[in-house]
Amino acid sequence: MTTAAWGWSDRLVSKFEPMDETHQEFVSLCAALALADDESFLQSLDALIVHTEQHFEQENLWMREHSFPPLGCHQKEHDAVLELMQEVRRSVAAGDTELGARLAEELPHWFEHHVDSMDNMLARFMLNLSDEVAPSLTQSA
Numbered sequence: 001m002t003t004a005a006w007g008w009s010d011r012l013v014s015k016f017e018p019m020d021e022t023h024q025e026f027v028s029l030c031a032a033l034a035l036a037d038d039e040s041f042l043q044s045l046d047a048l049i050v051h052t053e054q055h056f057e058q059e060n061l062w063m064r065e066h067s068f069p070p071l072g073c074h075q076k077e078h079d080a081v082l083e084l085m086q087e088v089r090r091s092v093a094a095g096d097t098e099l100g101a102r103l104a105e106e107l108p109h110w111f112e113h114h115v116d117s118m119d120n121m122l123a124r125f126m127l128n129l130s131d132e133v134a135p136s137l138t139q140s141a
């Protein structure tokens with residue numbers, strides 16, 4: 001798989017709509033990063049970092065609000081990836097464009113694994129919560 005050919009696909013669908021919308025944006029921004037040239041790379045990376053901060057904070061908030069059991073592990077992975085992106089940003093700004101290209105190449109692999117191992121579990125948990133809330137809404141209507 002080359003990063004440039006990477007895009008949204010059924011394997012990334014979690015069925016939890018707010019998460020899927022955010023993940024589609026992440027995939028688009030990663031694809032834009034892979035296509036960026038030296039001139040536009042930092043701008044694309046900044047856009048991806050801004051998105052990722054909000055993306056991860058939303059998931060962290062869902063986990064905290066609903067006492068999701070694997071919160072610590074999931075949040076730790078978010079923190080590590082965000083820190084890596086920021087480190088690479090500093091290196092690219094200092095002239096290490098090769099490291100930027102490696103990040104663009106590796107992020108899709110990381111993301112697919114993260115969705116499979118962590119986000120899908122959170123999505124199922126959130127969908128179960130809405131199933132539990134739905135009957136009480138029906139009764140009070």
Ligand SMILES: [Fe+2]
Nearest residue numbers: 023055059119
């Ligand atoms: Fe996510």
Ligand SMILES: [Fe+2]
Nearest residue numbers: 059074118119
């Ligand atoms: Fe996540």
